[in-house]
Amino acid sequence: MQLDHRSILVKDLEASIAFYRSVLGMDLLRTSGAPMTGAWLGADGKDIVHLNTGPTEGLGHVKDVHIALRTDRFAELIDALEDKSVAFESWQGEAGAVGRHALGFRQIYLQDPDGYWIEINDVDPGRKLRTLE
Structure with missing residues (x-):
């Protein structure tokens, strides 16, 4: 068994995408929703983190x-x-x-x-x- 990815809730999807791409060097693999409400980032074509917009209070x-x-x-x-x-x-x-x-x-x-x-x-x-x- 292997870990597939980690899904987390974020306030600002664009800011989080920018962080994971520019700071950690991950690739934006795909997005979901219209307007965009989710994004998968990773490396070598493999998912690492799935970002979803949603309430983050109290986490x-x-x-x-x-x-x-x-x-x-x-x-x-x-x-x-x-x-x-x-x-x-x-x-x-x-x-x-x-x-x-x-x-x-x-x-x-x-x-x-x-x-x-x-x-x-x-x-x-x-x-x-x-x-x-």
Whole structure:
């Protein structure tokens, strides 16, 4: 079994699309609704996040509830975030800090325009992923 995508509610669809495209480098794969009320973004033609317009009040964004991404261009991403003045932090909340997961890979956390937390992990070639069996 694999995760297909994560669906989230957003206040401003255009602002969220711009964030996921310009900050995280995702592709806009398709939209839905007339007028547009939803959008799928991803990479390599695969869905990662599905944005839907809707009420976001009371969602209570906490870091433990997040979207986790992995990249083999971690250092480039950090440079791009700094160039764009996009705030990020370690798990512990240290602003501008790159943390290290207990398994050894580097990671950061940032928030999208609606306050959703996004965890970004460096690729660790020796990391074994658990599978459901």
